Amino acid sequence: MLRMSKLFLKTLREAPADAEIASHQLLVRAGYIRRAAPGGFSWLPLGWEVFRNVENIVRDEMNKAGTQEVHFPALLPREPYETTGRWTEYGDNLFRLVDRKGADFLLAPTHEEMFTLMVKDIAGSYKDLPVSLYQIQTKYRDEARPRAGLLRTREFVMKDSYSFDLDDAGLDASYAMHRDAYITLFERLQLPYVIVSAMSGAMGGSKSEEFLAPMEVGEDTYIRCTSCDFAANVEAITTPVPDDQPLDGLRAAEIHDTPGTPTIGTLVEFINQDESMRRADGRDWSAADTLKNLVVTLKHPDGTTEPLAIGIPGDREVDMKRVEAVVAPADVEPFGDDDFKQYPALKKGYIGPGALGSSNASGIRYLVDPRIVTGTAWVTGADEYNRHVIDLTTGRDFTPDGVIEAAEVRDGDLCPACGSDVEIARGIEIGHIFQLGRKYAEALDLWVQGEDGKPLTPTMGSYGVGVSRCLAAVAEAHCDDIGLVWPREISPADVHLVMAGKDGSEQQRTAEKLAGELEAAGLRVLFDDRVKGSPGVKFKDAELLGVPTIAIVGRGIDADEPTIEVKDRKSGDREDVALANVVEHLVEVCAS
RNA sequence: CGGGGUGUAGCGCAGCUUGGUAGCGCGCCACGUUCGGGACGUGGAGGCCGGGAGUUCAAAUCUCCCCACCCCGACCA
Structure with a gap:
């Protein structure tokens, strides 16, 4: 029994000024947590009680799913992370420290390496697999900007599990097992969730889905259909492709002088004022009729670079997140003045398909938005300063090297599943399931002996649930103007x-x-x-x-x-x- | 890392423009009266005014530098 007369607790009538969102304000006001460090919170008795309730539900569901609990240090040596390349890859987000002997250590942001090494240590035979292991542990990430109370901290508790299977079918089964366990888990926590596809196809066969709690305070944006249950990350959504249009009878492309039209807006205004540039159907030109071409530099992991041209309708912006998802593992960098010097065919501000594509002047690979199908006519750069071309028609006047999902997604775009409108929504990432494949097993030389005596490399999955974040999400989802309203199982x-x-x-x-x-x-x-x-x-x-x-x-x-x-x-x-x-x-x- | 904002008592805030002994509400302590929707009275405790340097007889207040926090963006297996 908790007696309020003795309980180490002080409630606050007013919320601290630095707390913006409901869960943060209420958890502090109700005396559950206190801020202790940038991106770090202390737990008071009632808060810790609630925390353990959440933790135990997570543990219970993982045990029921057949995964076994283990535990690792958070303080780890550099070596395993060096082997997999993540000591560098993780960049500034990794907390690094040096011991008295000068050896490098890190505070683990996640534990793929250690689990892989543990299985390598213990499992020697195919008979030891499949196995799924998990831990509930404090993770450290030096976030650029901790925010929103417990929702984004630099020290947080995560349940992370890892599956080890002999083949893809086994991985699929382990993945499905975790997915089902998470569904049960979030229902038990009374957390609303949507499952969104988190990766586009570029990463090969690997599959990944995120569990998002749909809430305005969430920092992940995703796309959901207003009519069916489709939901996806902006990186993962595909644009429905319109049918090709017949080329017969379309007007020939025509180049016009268009002085003083540096932006899409000024260009559209200019061409609408001149009768000789009317659209074939008599309507006004709009930004959506223009074809905007942008060049970026792809930086591959091996250090080589390559230019890439992207063409999208002019009423949209390029979404760099989407581009990066498509070209991963390459990084995307802006095309600088020096780069333009190397490609004299490119006239900055007036780049058109005429100069792009592997068969054209620049030889730069040219990918376009899926909406740019054969038979669509565009206003676009004429590859000469102060000139544009009108009615440049796809499939007749130019042929791109392929399509790319690079354009920003907007409210009202079409659902790839049912064709209705989609909308942009926000959510809190509460879980992430991921088919890793053999990347870590290969890097760390994990193999087991197969039935035939030959070595087999296991294939892995990794699966995370933010425990402390879930608590905050529950608080956020279950509160009102006057306080918190805990689901019974979580309540202190x-x-x-x-x-x-x-x-x-x-x-x-x-x-x-x-x-x-x-x-x-x-x-x-x-x-x-x-x-x-x-x-x-x-x-x-x-x-x-x-x-x-x-x-x-x-x-x-x-x-x-x-x-x-x-x-x-x-x-x-x-x-x-x-x-x-x-x-x-x-x-x-x-x-x- | 870019843009914006804020740092004064445990919490919320005023004071800064125009320099002159640091205030209010809540909370806290003591005593008394109250006791079904954050009671009242009286008396108290509590502050290096984020830090440093400067200007000045005098700095919370003016100047410069730094730091921290919050928001937006970038970043976020």
């Missing part, structure tokens, strides 16, 4: 029992007795036994703390047939229950 108690009476009163005697009876009946009781302070203070605190059921021992006690007020925190519904029945009643309420 089943019943918040309020003694609304003076020291030495009948209320006090009854509440003391009732608290003991409730606990004996198996309920977790948070007992506000404070003798000072008005009832109003206790009611406000009970609402702020968010225990799902509040029972008040107050003036109902003075009646001939004494009653206890039982209140549902979420709905606000209250009822008077006869004292004689209240234990039974509360047991029932808490079981439902």
Whole structure:
């Protein structure tokens, strides 16, 4: 039993000024957490209780799924991460430190290497696989910008698991097992979620999905369909391809002088003012009729670079995230002035398909948006300064080298699954499942002996759930203007029992007795036994703390047939229950 | 890392323009009165005014530098 008179707790009437989002404000106001460091929080008794409840649900579901719990140090030597290249790859996000002998260490951001090495150490035969292992552990990432309370911190608790299988079918099964476990887990945490595809096809066969809790305060944007249940990351969504248009009867392309039109906006305005440049159908030109061409430099992991030209409708921006997802593992860098000097065919600001493509002047690979299909006519750069070409038609006047998903996705774009409108939404990433393949096993030389005596390299999956982040997401999803509203299984108690009476009163005697009876009946009781302070203070605190059921021992006690007020925190519904029945009643309420 | 904002008591804030002994509300301590929706009275405790340098007889206030935090963006297996 937690007694408020002794509990190490102070609630705040006002939220700290640096807390912006509801979960952060309420968790601090209710005395669950305190900020202790940039991107780091301390847990107070009630907060730690809630944390452990979340952790235990995660643990329970992982155990049920058949994965086994292990535990690693967070403080690790450089070597394994050097072997896989992540000591450098992780960049500034890795916390690095040096021991007294000058050896490099890191605070682990994730543990693929260590799990791989553990399996390498223990498993020698194909008979030892498949196996899935997990840990619940503090992770460290030197985030550029911690924010939003517990949602993005530099030290956080993550459940990370890893599967080791002999073949792709086994990996698929392990992946599906984790996916199912996560679905059960998030339902049990009462966290709303959507599952979004997280990768485009460029990474080969590897598959990855994110579990997002759809909330405005989330920092991941994703695309969801307004009519079917399609959801995907912006990187993973594909643009429905329109049908090719017939080329017969289309006007010939024509080059025009277009002085003073450095932007799409000024260009459209200019050509609409000149009758000789009318569209074939008589309508005004719009930005969507223009073809904007952009050149970037791809930097491959082996250090080589390569230019890439991207053509998209002029009413859209290029989304660098999408480009990077497509060209990964290459990095994308802007095309600089020096680069332009190397390609005199490119006239900055007036680049058109005429200069692009492997068969044209520059020889630069030219990929276009999927909407740019055969038979579509465009206004685009004429590859001469201050000139544009009108009615340049795809498949007749130019042929791109291929398509690329590079254009920004917008509200109202078409759903690849059903063709309805999609919308952009935000969510909190609460889980991520990932088919890694053999990258780590190969890098760290993990193999087991097969049935035929030959070595087999296991294929891996990695699966993460942000435990502390989930807690914040639950708080965010389950609160109102006056406080938190915990799902029962996460709540620090089943019943918040309020003694609304003076020291030495009948209320006090009854509440003391009732608290003991409730606990004996198996309920977790948070007992506000404070003798000072008005009832109003206790009611406000009970609402702020968010225990799902509040029972008040107050003036109902003075009646001939004494009653206890039982209140549902979420709905606000209250009822008077006869004292004689209240234990039974509360047991029932808490079981439902 | 770029843009914007804020640093004054545990929390929320005023004071800064125009330099002159640091204030308010909540919370905290003591006593008394209250006791079903954040009670009231009286008396208290608590601050290197983010840090450093400068200007000045005098700096929370003016100047410069630094730091921290928050928001937007970039970044985020």
